[in-house]
Amino acid sequence: MAWEPRIIVIACQWCTYQGADLAGSLRYSYPPTVHIIRVPCSGRVEPEFIAEAIKRGADGVFIGGCHFGDCHYKEGNYKAIRRFKLFKRLATDLGVEPERIQLEWISGSEGKRFAEAMTEFDAKIRQLGPNPLKEGANV
Amino acid sequence: MSKPKLAYYLAGGCGGCDMSIVDLSEALVDVAMALDIVFWAPTVADAKYKDLEAMPSGSIDVGLFSGNVRNSEHEHIAKVMRDKCKVLIAFGICAALGGIKSLVNLHTTEELMETAYIYTYSTDNPEKILPQTSYVVDSKYELTLPKLMDARTLDQVVKVDYYIGGCPPHHEHVAKAVTALLSGQLPPAGSWITMGKAVCEVCDKNPVLKGQPKEFAKTVKRVYEGVPDSEKCLMEQGYLCLGPVTQGDCGSKCPSVDIPCRGCGGPIPGVKDFGLRAVSAVASMLENEELVDQIPDPVHLFYRYTLAGSFLGKRIKR
Numbered sequence: 001m002a003w004e005p006r007i008i009v010i011a012c013q014w015c016t017y018q019g020a021d022l023a024g025s026l027r028y029s030y031p032p033t034v035h036i037i038r039v040p041c042s043g044r045v046e047p048e049f050i051a052e053a054i055k056r057g058a059d060g061v062f063i064g065g066c067h068f069g070d071c072h073y074k075e076g077n078y079k080a081i082r083r084f085k086l087f088k089r090l091a092t093d094l095g096v097e098p099e100r101i102q103l104e105w106i107s108g109s110e111g112k113r114f115a116e117a118m119t120e121f122d123a124k125i126r127q128l129g130p131n132p133l134k135e136g137a138n139v
Numbered sequence: 140m141s142k143p144k145l146a147y148y149l150a151g152g153c154g155g156c157d158m159s160i161v162d163l164s165e166a167l168v169d170v171a172m173a174l175d176i177v178f179w180a181p182t183v184a185d186a187k188y189k190d191l192e193a194m195p196s197g198s199i200d201v202g203l204f205s206g207n208v209r210n211s212e213h214e215h216i217a218k219v220m221r222d223k224c225k226v227l228i229a230f231g232i233c234a235a236l237g238g239i240k241s242l243v244n245l246h247t248t249e250e251l252m253e254t255a256y257i258y259t260y261s262t263d264n265p266e267k268i269l270p271q272t273s274y275v276v277d278s279k280y281e282l283t284l285p286k287l288m289d290a291r292t293l294d295q296v297v298k299v300d301y302y303i304g305g306c307p308p309h310h311e312h313v314a315k316a317v318t319a320l321l322s323g324q325l326p327p328a329g330s331w332i333t334m335g336k337a338v339c340e341v342c343d344k345n346p347v348l349k350g351q352p353k354e355f356a357k358t359v360k361r362v363y364e365g366v367p368d369s370e371k372c373l374m375e376q377g378y379l380c381l382g383p384v385t386q387g388d389c390g391s392k393c394p395s396v397d398i399p400c401r402g403c404g405g406p407i408p409g410v411k412d413f414g415l416r417a418v419s420a421v422a423s424m425l426e427n428e429e430l431v432d433q434i435p436d437p438v439h440l441f442y443r444y445t446l447a448g449s450f451l452g453k454r455i456k457r
Binding site for chain 2: 046047048051052054055078079081082083085086087089090091093094095096132133
């Protein structure tokens, strides 16, 4: 069977997750390789979550949060971007391709943007090829 | 009743953990009286591997294993220790999570050998001879050396019952651990022997303990830049300190002398990957995201003692 990417999307329940919902309601299509995990806030995303996903064979990890100023908890997304930037530097030094991990702000009204972002990310991961750490179940 | 039997083995370590036991000083006399030390190689007792191998399985009550597993000899003795000891303890951060020497996992063994034996400036080796695991002298005597491998934690080789952090573990913590061990008051198997508090919780610089709010770091400084204010939290002054996620069994010894914590104590309970949780803690204490780019070398800072025991474990080869 040909390789299909497995993409983990960790989405804030107040914005990106709503954006995904809107994308569905508006019948925008995006790749079926995307697996969404809902979290209360992008500030909840520990770098450990991303690393564990990569270790267990995810080909790409996408984190979606609210635009600055829109965070339901006021500053969760500010914490998220600091952690994410630092994690990305660390992961790059450890040999993870930086393109495999991405952070983007997608609000609840940006259903179209969500579908576009997923399509772009999927295309990028297909170009990169399988995660060299692939050890998870190949479902 | 016969005395509990103790075995101690130093693998890929520096002997610092042995020293921290010797540092028990007067307490060591009581400890040594209460225990029957059957094996302590290669530092303290004159014991041979064959003596250890000859002991019956499960005949030793407590085994302390310090240092990481770096070659085939360490791996063999780790398995022997597991077989002979009822309780096996990863003693010190090297055995528990790889230690500072597990930073070798950022390079391949071939790279390390070439650097050490061929390309260093002071090395004269025009024929590029590298150490071999086996060599026959006069076509009849075979000499062998252990095979070098990536650094691994003890629990990546055998099952481990308890972990003790520290580089080395502070002798007061060792005394508490030994007392707990001798009196049988141990936590559930598989856990760290720790009081469970972070370095910050025992640090006298922590503003929160003085009832003041904690401020964001406005700059990122390295230890040699400027002189820190001894009264203020090092993190607030921009000296990146891993105290928030490190076990405080050391009693916050480094921050008390204005040296930021580097995380040798191991992770506080509930942390799966020390370096990444430290990234999380430190990043959220910076005032803005531009400061992140001023941290010079994230891997060596956050994984200084824990690379082998991390999720990724080593640099990924593409």
